[in-house]
Amino acid sequence: MARFKSGSNLEKVFLSGTLAVTGELGPPKSADRKVIAEKADILKGYVDAVNITDCQTAIVRTSSIASAAILMERGLEPIVQMTCRDRNRIAIQSDILGAAALGVKNLLCLTGDHQSFGNHPEAKNVFDLDSVHLVSCLKNMRDKKIFINGEKMDVAPKMFIGAVENPFADPFEIRAPRVGKKVAAGADFFQTQIIYNVPKFKKWMKQVRDLGLHKKAYIMAGVAPLKSAGMARYMKNFVPGMDVPDEYIERMVEAKDPKDEGINVCVDIINQVKKIEGVAGVHIMAIEWEEAVPVITERAKLLPRPTL
Amino acid sequence: MIKAQRKGLEEIIKMIGSKKKLLIAGCGTCVSICFAGGDKEVSMLSSELKMALKNKKITINQVVPQRQCEKEFNQEIKDQVVKADLVVSLACGVGVQVLAEQFPKAKVVPGLNTLFMGPPKEQGVWFENCAGCGNCVLDLTGGICPVARCAKNILNGPCGGSQNGKCEVSKDTDCGWQLIVDKLKSQGRLKDINKVWEAKNWQTARDGGPREIRREDLLLKHQITNK
Ligand code: SF4
Numbered sequence: 001m002a003r004f005k006s007g008s009n010l011e012k013v014f015l016s017g018t019l020a021v022t023g024e025l026g027p028p029k030s031a032d033r034k035v036i037a038e039k040a041d042i043l044k045g046y047v048d049a050v051n052i053t054d055c056q057t058a059i060v061r062t063s064s065i066a067s068a069a070i071l072m073e074r075g076l077e078p079i080v081q082m083t084c085r086d087r088n089r090i091a092i093q094s095d096i097l098g099a100a101a102l103g104v105k106n107l108l109c110l111t112g113d114h115q116s117f118g119n120h121p122e123a124k125n126v127f128d129l130d131s132v133h134l135v136s137c138l139k140n141m142r143d144k145k146i147f148i149n150g151e152k153m154d155v156a157p158k159m160f161i162g163a164v165e166n167p168f169a170d171p172f173e174i175r176a177p178r179v180g181k182k183v184a185a186g187a188d189f190f191q192t193q194i195i196y197n198v199p200k201f202k203k204w205m206k207q208v209r210d211l212g213l214h215k216k217a218y219i220m221a222g223v224a225p226l227k228s229a230g231m232a233r234y235m236k237n238f239v240p241g242m243d244v245p246d247e248y249i250e251r252m253v254e255a256k257d258p259k260d261e262g263i264n265v266c267v268d269i270i271n272q273v274k275k276i277e278g279v280a281g282v283h284i285m286a287i288e289w290e291e292a293v294p295v296i297t298e299r300a301k302l303l304p305r306p307t308l
Numbered sequence: 309m310i311k312a313q314r315k316g317l318e319e320i321i322k323m324i325g326s327k328k329k330l331l332i333a334g335c336g337t338c339v340s341i342c343f344a345g346g347d348k349e350v351s352m353l354s355s356e357l358k359m360a361l362k363n364k365k366i367t368i369n370q371v372v373p374q375r376q377c378e379k380e381f382n383q384e385i386k387d388q389v390v391k392a393d394l395v396v397s398l399a400c401g402v403g404v405q406v407l408a409e410q411f412p413k414a415k416v417v418p419g420l421n422t423l424f425m426g427p428p429k430e431q432g433v434w435f436e437n438c439a440g441c442g443n444c445v446l447d448l449t450g451g452i453c454p455v456a457r458c459a460k461n462i463l464n465g466p467c468g469g470s471q472n473g474k475c476e477v478s479k480d481t482d483c484g485w486q487l488i489v490d491k492l493k494s495q496g497r498l499k500d501i502n503k504v505w506e507a508k509n510w511q512t513a514r515d516g517g518p519r520e521i522r523r524e525d526l527l528l529k530h531q532i533t534n535k
Contacts, residue, residue, distance in 0.1 A: 085460070089507065111467050114459050114477045125460070132464035133507040148507060166468030171489050174466070177502055181464060185504050193468060241468050241476070 005142065005188060006160035008105035009077045010049040012308040013281075014189065014218045019274055020281030021302050022079060022191070022220060023047035023293050025071070027062035036062065036070045042290040046297045048305055049077040049106055051191070051283070058085065058118025065099045072103055079162060080104050083112025088128035089137070089148050096138060100157030108162035108191065109134040132185050135163055139186025161186055166193035167204035168243040176207030179217070189218040191283040194235075197243040198272045205276050214278030221273040224285040225292045226262035229253040263295055270300040310338040310400045311434045312345065312420040317356055323417040324394060328365060330357070331392035332419070333385065333407065334372035335399035342434055344420050345398030347372050353398065353419060376403025379410050389414050426456075442512025442519065448500065450491030455508075457484030463505040 005011065013020045023043045028035040043050055050071060052064040068078035080099050087095065099107065111131040115123045129137065138161050140146050145156045163182040167175050179190060195201045201221065208214055226232045226244075229252035236244040248265050255261030270282050282302070286292040297303050324330065332350050340346030354368045369388050373381040376399035382389070389395055389411050397404040401422040408416040424436035439456040445463075446453060455461045459477045466485030469476025475483045492498045510516065 111460055111462060113469070116459075116477050127460045127462070128510065129507050130460070130462040130464050131467075132504055136504065137507070164468065169466070169468045170470050170472060170483075171466070171486055174489055174498075174501065181502055181504055184502075241471055 006105045006158045008049065008160045009308065010079065010106055011160045011188070013048045013306060016306060016308060018306050019279075019302065020049075020218070020220060021047045021297060021305065022049050022051060022281065022283045023290070024051040024053065024283070024285045024287055025067070025290070026053045026056060026287045027064065027067040029059065029061050031062065033070055036067050037074060039290045040071050040074045040076050043293055044074065044076055045305060046294045046303065047284070048281075049079050051079045051081055051108060051285075053287070054081040054083045054110070054112070055086065055118070056081075056287075057113050058115040058120070058123075060119060065095060065102065065104065068099065068104050069102050077106070078104055079106035079108050081108045081110060082134065083110045084127055084129045084131065084134055085112030085115060085125055088126050092129065092134065093137065093141065093147055096141060096157050096159070097153075100159060105158065106160045106162060107138060108164065109138065109187070110164055131163060132182055135161055135182050135187050136185040143186075161188045162191060163187035163189075164191050164193070166241045167195075167201055168193055168197060169241040172204075175204055176211055176213070179208055179213050179219075180211050183213055183216045187217050189220060189280075191220045192222040193241055194222045194224045194285060195269060195273060196235075196248055197245050198269060200243065201273065202276055205278055209278050214280075218280035219278055220281035220283045221270075221276075221279050222283045222285060223266050223269050223273070224287075225266040225289065225296060226252055226258075227289060228258045228262070229255075259292075263292055263299065266292075266296050267299045270296070270302075274300075309425055310402070310422060311342045311424050311426055311436075312339050312400050312422045314344055314349065314353070314398070314420055315418070317360060320353070320396060320417075320419055321357070321360060324357075324361075324366075324396070327394035327415075329367050329369075329391065329393040331369045331371065331388050331395045332357075333376065333389070333395050333397050333399065334370075335376040335397075335403050336372050336374040337377075339398065339400055339403075339420065340372075342428075345400075350398055353396070376400075377406050379406060382407055382410055386411070424456075440513070441508070441510070442516075443509065448505075449488045450495060450497075452484060452487045452491055454484055454488065457482070457487065463508060464501075 025039050052067045054064040055061050064080050068080050071078045109131050115125050137148050142156050145153050165179050232244050232249045232252045235242045252258055273279055284293055332354055334345040334350035350370045354370050371385045371388050373385050375381045395414055395416045396419045397416050398419045404418045425438045426434055426436040428434050437456050441455045458465055459475050470483040470486055473486045475481040492500055
């Protein structure tokens, strides 16, 4: 891989060969910068970069780019999530330029949850581009300094390009080839959907390796601590593309301290996935439970985080 | 082809207001086939209205031209349209507009909600399968349209929400991309989906503004000068 496409801390950690660790922060449903700052401060020092969700599950929240600016003020590196649900190619390219001008160096390209999940199901959606288009748009902006229409720009947005994949969605057989498609479009790193079914993830990783994709992009395994048996069951039954084996549900049911057990399950999963060939990092999604991240990273022996 | 559904009686009654001489105008083509605006549905609405408005001394006429979207067919119902205080059209939105334009003095209101273009799935069930985007790609997707049949009109699908063949928006909706994958696989060309599709040019779709097709070779003046 060429040296420093973006110069982001995350990219440097990958290049150093250290297992990278990223966290996630959901901006508030209000104009409250304090909430963002507080959550950021909890994560600081425990992760290499922090995803900032873009109105996740289609619920209106403070913009991810604005939140990223607050994060940077506090010395954390943001990974700005960007969906295609709410922006056409004009707004997408404009936001990419704006984010880069603010100093954002990582951008995660998503199609986005459908608005029918969120709190404005009456909204008109956009989906002018899809996630693969978004990856290739950003790649062309960064490396060729061109917009989608072919026009040139003077200063390119130097971004490390992220993409996602869900190994637990259907049809399974195209889930690794889809990584290949995003790599071909220009993705530098991947974060997966939350993993509970490790054997299935292993099967997917084997397909990824068979296609040689782990050598072309960094694959981060997505994990999240369970808070309660109820949450585990809810995820299993109601969250599309989420696969929670009964074994973990039982552990949560039997636990005296479910939150602590949830953290232990998460650490167990990290310990399993980090040994899988081709896994270059873990992405810890502890949304609305940021306090879990210091404990998880400690117990999983992921500390201290490198300073590069 | 065009699929529509009757509006609720209350909404229709509200549009009727204090009008007394009503004409219910159906259409003998698309909306007849989907049981929304054919002969039977026109009679049904007429009886529903007579019952609901029985104290109001209204008169109701019924007509079903073969195609409300073409003026020559509407010429046949001209007299009834002109005499009515209000025309409740049970045609699709195309028909309603043609009728309203053709008879500028007539007050024409829609009795249907026009929904989509699509075929029947089984008796009594219809689904959308063409979005009229103006730039057909069905050759690449095994004859299944990703623009109409994927909730996010993804061209490089499926997204991460596809589960058990169903779309993330509803357990009752097929994931269009699962269908595409199955079809390409059955034809031994699954690797076709590895190709990265370029972003679509939406200018040919509604996004380019209201559309018009102009066939110079068919224009009347052109044909006359040719002769
Ligand atoms: S689940 Fe399938 S149909 Fe639904 S948005 Fe995703 S790819 Fe499209």
